Amino acid sequence: MAEPSVSQRERLEALLEEKRIYPPSEEFRKQANWSDPAVYERARKDPEAFWAAEAKNLDWIKRWDKVLEWKAPWARWFVGGKLNVTHNCVDRHAASSRRNKAAIIWEGEPGDSRVLTFEMLQREVNKCANALKSLGVKKGDRVAIYMGMTPELPIALLACAKIGAPHSVVFGGFSAESLRERINDAQAKVLITADGSWRRGGVVPLKANADEALKGTPSISKVIVLRRIGDKTPCRMEPGRDLWWHELVDHASDRCEAEPMDSEDILYILYTSGTTGKPKGVVHTSAGYLLGVSVTHRAIFDVKENDIYWCTADIGWVTGHSYIVYGPLANGTTSLIYEGSPDYPDRGRFWEIVARYGVNIFYTAPTAIRTFMRWGKEWPEKYDLSSLRVLGTVGEPINPEAWVWYHQHIGRERCPIVDTWWQTETGMIMITPLPGLTATKPGSATKPFPGIEAQVLDEKGQPVGPGGGGYLVLTRPWPAMFRTIYGDPERYERQYWSRYPGKYFTGDGAKLDQDGYFWLLGRVDDVMNVSGHRISTFEVESALVDHPCVAEAAVIGKTHEVKGQGIAGFVTLKENVKPSDDLKKELREHVAKKIGALARPDDIFFASELPKTRSAKIMRRLLRDIAEGRVLGDTTTLADPGVVAKLKQQYEEEGIVD
Numbered sequence: 001m002a003e004p005s006v007s008q009r010e011r012l013e014a015l016l017e018e019k020r021i022y023p024p025s026e027e028f029r030k031q032a033n034w035s036d037p038a039v040y041e042r043a044r045k046d047p048e049a050f051w052a053a054e055a056k057n058l059d060w061i062k063r064w065d066k067v068l069e070w071k072a073p074w075a076r077w078f079v080g081g082k083l084n085v086t087h088n089c090v091d092r093h094a095a096s097s098r099r100n101k102a103a104i105i106w107e108g109e110p111g112d113s114r115v116l117t118f119e120m121l122q123r124e125v126n127k128c129a130n131a132l133k134s135l136g137v138k139k140g141d142r143v144a145i146y147m148g149m150t151p152e153l154p155i156a157l158l159a160c161a162k163i164g165a166p167h168s169v170v171f172g173g174f175s176a177e178s179l180r181e182r183i184n185d186a187q188a189k190v191l192i193t194a195d196g197s198w199r200r201g202g203v204v205p206l207k208a209n210a211d212e213a214l215k216g217t218p219s220i221s222k223v224i225v226l227r228r229i230g231d232k233t234p235c236r237m238e239p240g241r242d243l244w245w246h247e248l249v250d251h252a253s254d255r256c257e258a259e260p261m262d263s264e265d266i267l268y269i270l271y272t273s274g275t276t277g278k279p280k281g282v283v284h285t286s287a288g289y290l291l292g293v294s295v296t297h298r299a300i301f302d303v304k305e306n307d308i309y310w311c312t313a314d315i316g317w318v319t320g321h322s323y324i325v326y327g328p329l330a331n332g333t334t335s336l337i338y339e340g341s342p343d344y345p346d347r348g349r350f351w352e353i354v355a356r357y358g359v360n361i362f363y364t365a366p367t368a369i370r371t372f373m374r375w376g377k378e379w380p381e382k383y384d385l386s387s388l389r390v391l392g393t394v395g396e397p398i399n400p401e402a403w404v405w406y407h408q409h410i411g412r413e414r415c416p417i418v419d420t421w422w423q424t425e426t427g428m429i430m431i432t433p434l435p436g437l438t439a440t441k442p443g444s445a446t447k448p449f450p451g452i453e454a455q456v457l458d459e460k461g462q463p464v465g466p467g468g469g470g471y472l473v474l475t476r477p478w479p480a481m482f483r484t485i486y487g488d489p490e491r492y493e494r495q496y497w498s499r500y501p502g503k504y505f506t507g508d509g510a511k512l513d514q515d516g517y518f519w520l521l522g523r524v525d526d527v528m529n530v531s532g533h534r535i536s537t538f539e540v541e542s543a544l545v546d547h548p549c550v551a552e553a554a555v556i557g558k559t560h561e562v563k564g565q566g567i568a569g570f571v572t573l574k575e576n577v578k579p580s581d582d583l584k585k586e587l588r589e590h591v592a593k594k595i596g597a598l599a600r601p602d603d604i605f606f607a608s609e610l611p612k613t614r615s616a617k618i619m620r621r622l623l624r625d626i627a628e629g630r631v632l633g634d635t636t637t638l639a640d641p642g643v644v645a646k647l648k649q650q651y652e653e654e655g656i657v658d
């Protein structure tokens with residue numbers, strides 16, 4: 001495991017200087033869903049009773065026998081219980097006075113829009129569920145989903161959950177190869193995709209990518225294709241394999257019984273980057289996950305019955321799964337979905353949407369906030385943002401300047417900000433303010449949610465006191481925790497639970513302050529966080545060495561003003577290959593093609609040699625020092641300290657290529 005980087009230590013020092021405090025206003029506190037601080041103590045004393053009391057807000061087919069069975073690291077929550085997630089997210093609301101309430105408000109990038117009430121959503125979900133059944137999909141079969149942000153995406157997720165088929169959503173920005181790898185790991189039977197998706201006025205060619213992926217996916221027997229773009233994009237349909245959504249789904253029956261699911265039956269698999277090897281299939285199960293995301297959504301965003309809630313994430317990531325689809329819909333909340341990019345047709349698009357629909361709760365990523373800052377306050381200033389009541393952030397540490405800008409220019413100094421720390425693995429938000437209770441500090445995710453326990457530990461597993469930095473661990477099981485890595489339980493144990501036995505190792509650095517607030521410092525492993533997207537250095541290195549000109553590659557995340565981290569690749573070329581700017585471009589495109597545009601390196605640097613230890617391990621720490629223009633750290637373990645000194649000089653002479 002890598003030690004905290006120098007940039008993390010710098011962040012830590014800067015944060016210690018941050019003294020601003022924003023207590024909740026009296027007005028907000030009075031109307032908040034959760035405003036009694038006793039909830040923390042109650043949950044701490046008896047977490048199982050706390051979760052069980054909350055679980056009564058769900059509809060159960062059969063009540064559980066036991067709240068938790070915990071044989072670290074294996075957890076089973078609500079043992080013996082049965083329910084159906086889609087029944088809880090859709091059917092029970094469609095059968096209630098919420099029947100005609102908007103479940104989903106959708107805004108397409110070109111300006112088209114659609115509103116689905118709970119009853120309309122129920123019908124669409126049932127049709128899709130029946131279509132899947134007609135293709136032979138049964139409880140337990142995996143369905144891969146590779147779509148843009150159209151209403152059919154949450155419909156597809158909910159249809160899978162209704163019939164008990166675990167879904168595996170692959171973000172539409174991933175390449176054909178990434179899609180293929182994920183389909184094969186999950187052994188998915190059916191793929192749901194679209195001809196394309198709108199992005200910044202252009203088309204993401206989803207079906208063409210899928211066709212490429214499907215050349216090597218023997219488990220897939222059928223493909224359902226949504227027509228989103230139409231004539232503007234070519235879309236070849238393979239006879240016998242590919243079926244149009246509008247032919248198959250639209251004609252299916254709109255009635256479908258919900259499959260009774262055991263609490264611990266798999267709801268979905270979602271792939272995420274780890275330190276080594278292939279992306280990991282994070283497995284989430286039914287009851288505990290649904291409970292975790294619904295309780296946190298209600299408490300943290302202070303959602304009210306008539307609120308319009310907008311989370312700007314993509315459903316291809318966990319934030320979209322938990323806080324666009326499952327959490328909000330379980331609570332009967334109106335969830336807004338926007339298809340496209342924030343600068344189309346202009347940089348006011350998000351604020352125009354907030355104003356037009358009267359969005360009350362807005363949840364986005366620090367990288368987006370930094371982008372808005374760069375575009376200038378004149379954009380949000382043009383719009384009436386008075387409907388906003390709570391603001392959230394997620395995905396990476398937020399710098400205090402961005403926090404304060406968000407508070408002033410979006411929240412107009414009225415809205416509490418919830419900086420929510422969590423991970424694909426945790427399924428639900430873990431460290432966060434409660435907006436009616438917590439005095440916030442810009443840059444701190446504040447405290448663990450009630451029922452959650454976190455610690456900051458040193459290398460030896462000793463708790464680090466206030467002011468010091470260490471490794472963030474979670475010391476108690478929680479309902480929405482992932483249960484395993486799909487097909488690789490050994491990796492689940494080794495990677496997350498063996499470093500500090502019985503404790504969950506997050507891979508993040510953190511510090512505690514005098515008030516017991518947590519300040520997140522970023523990853524301490526070889527995972528980069530680029531615009532809130534998790535990418536492992538290993539994946540990018542593998543893509544680089546896959547290019548015929550490359551001999552060796554080392555990749556690091558380098559501090560970037562807007563993206564949080566940018567990707568820098570240090571590459572040695574094969575003999576007789578000449579370095580050139582064209583080759584740099586080609587290598588960047590090669591990575592984008594192999595993994596997806598999100599992994600395209602910002603800089604490529606040609607080195608004649610890479611700094612290695614005597615045991616031939618590449619020292620990325622030193623490469624980070626070079627890329628971030630710092631004095632080199634300890635070089636005594638290097639096989640040849642001359643290599644790194646030369647590299648530093650060469651790097652400084654050449655400057656940075658963007």
Ligand code: WTA
Binds near residue numbers: 529
């Ligand atoms: C980072 C996204 C600081 C962290 C939900 C974590 C954060 C990784 C925050 C998980 C936050 C997420 N403050 N860091 N509020 N939220 N992170 O799996 O490094 O895509 O380990 O889940 O994002 O990323 P993932």
